[in-house]
C-alpha cells in the first residue's frame with residue numbers, strides 16, 4: 001500500500017506532528033538499549049514523549065525517571081505462560097502492582113530504563129509486546145474476552161483479532177497516525193467489546209449472500225471518549241471475517257491520510273467522522289475495498305463486560321468462571337495463584353475483561369466445586385458485593401501525570417462503604433476518572449465521577465468531582481449527563497450514597513439505573 005504522507009507539506013502541523021515526521025515513533029525501540037546502558041539522565045527531555053510508541057509513559061513525577069508500561073493483550077486472552085511471565089515482571093521490577101485496564105491490557109509501574117531491555121526480551125519470549133500500546137498508533141485490539149468459548153457469540157473471533165493485531169504490530173506504514181487509534185472486533189451478541197466507544201468497531205451481523213446465510217460484521221466508526229466524547233456511527237456495509245484486515249487497513253489509511261493534524265485535541269478519527277458523516281465515510285471506504293450493504297444486526301444487548309459466576313461454555317461439559325478484581329488491581333502472587341488454579345483445573349488461560357475483571361475458562365463440570373473452594377476467591381470473588389463488583393477506576397494521581405485527583409484507592413473505598421451501607425436489587429456501575437481523558441470510561445457509567453480541581457472560598461485549590469448520570473451502550477448507546485455543581489472530594493462518598501438512596505426509594509422493582 002502506498003504511504004502517502006499527504007500531510008507532509010502542511011505548515012500548520014503541531015509540534016508533535018513535526019517530530020513524528022522527522023523520526024517515526026517506533027524508532028524509539030532502537031534507542032532504548034543505549035538509554036538503558038547510560039541511565040535515565042542520558043534521555044533528552046524532548047525524547048520522553050516518544051517512549052509512548054514502546055508502550056512506556058513516564059509516571060508522576062516525570063523527573064524521577066520511573067516508567068509505566070502497558071502490555072497489549074489482544075481480546076484480553078493470556079496463556080498460562082504469558083500470565084506467569086507478566087507476574088514475574090511485576091514482582092521483579094514493578095513493585096508488585098499489576099493493573100488490568102479498560103482495554104483488556106496490563107499495566108506495570110515503577111520500571112527503570114535499565115530494566116526495559118530485559119522486560120522486552122521476557123515479553124517477546126511468550127509472544128507479548130508493549131509496542132503501540134500507547135502513542136499515535138493502533139492500540140491493543142479489544143475483543144470478546146469469551147471468544148471461542150462463548151455460547152453468546154456468532155462465531156469465534158480469535159483468528160481475526162490475531163490477524164489484524166499482527167498486521168499492525170511494528171508496522172511503520174501505520175505508526176504515524178494523527179492520534180491514538182482504537183479498534184474493537186467482537187462477535188459477542190451482548191457487545192462485550194464496547195463497540196460504540198472505539199474509533200473503529202466490528203460487531204456481529206448476518207447476511208444472505210448467494211442464497212446462503214453468512215456470518216460477518218457490521219461496522220461502526222468514529223467513537224471515542226476524552227474531550228468531546230462521541231459514539232461510533234454505523235456505516236451501511238457488511239464485512240466478511242476474511243475482509244476484516246483489509247477493511248481495517250483501509251480505515252486506518254483514511255485516518256492516516258485525511259485525519260486532522262493541526263490541533264492534538266481535535267485529531268481523533270471521531271472528528272473526521274463528525275465532519276464527513278457516515279455516508280461520505282462509507283463512500284471513501286468503498287474506494288479502497290469492495291463491500292456489500294449491511295445485513296441483519298445480531299447484537300441483542302449490552303453486558304458491559306461483566307461475567308460473574310460459573311457459566312456453561314459452548315463446549316459441552318466446560319465452564320467459564322467470572323471473577324471480580326477490585327478496581328482492576330492485583331499483585332504478582334495473586335496472578336501466579338490464578339494462573340496456577342487455571343492450569344490445575346482448566347487450560348491455564350486468564351482472560352481480561354474491559355470491566356477490569358478476569359475470566360478463568362475451560363473448567364470441566366466435575367472440577368468447578370473444587371476450584372471455587374480455593375482461598376483466593378475470598379478476595380477475587382466470583383460473586384462480589386454489588387458496588388465493588390461494578391466499580392471501575394483509572395490510574396489517577398498515584399502514577400499519572402495528567403491526573404487532577406487520586407482515583408483508585410478512593411473508588412475502592414467508596415464502593416466498600418456503599419457495600420456496607422446499601423443493598424440494591426440491580427447493579428449500579430460507577431466509573432471514576434482522574435481527568436477528562438477518561439481512561440476509566442466514565443461516559444458509559446451509570447454514575448460517572450470525574451476528578452477536577454476546585455478553588456475554595458479561601459482561594460485554596462482542592463480535589464473535587466463532577467457527577468454524571470445515565471450512561472449506557474444499550475441500544476446504540478447514550479453518554480451520561482452532568483449533574484449541576486461540583487462536589488468536594490471529602491464529601492463525594494456521602495453525596496453518591498444519597499443519590500443511590502434516592503434511586504432505591506423511588507425506583508420500581510428491577511428497574512435499572514439507565515431505565516430510571
Ligand code: SF4
Pocket residue numbers: 394395396397400401402403404433434435436437438439440
Ligand atoms: Fe490519567 Fe486522566 Fe487517564 Fe486517569 S483518565 S489515567 S488521570 S489520563
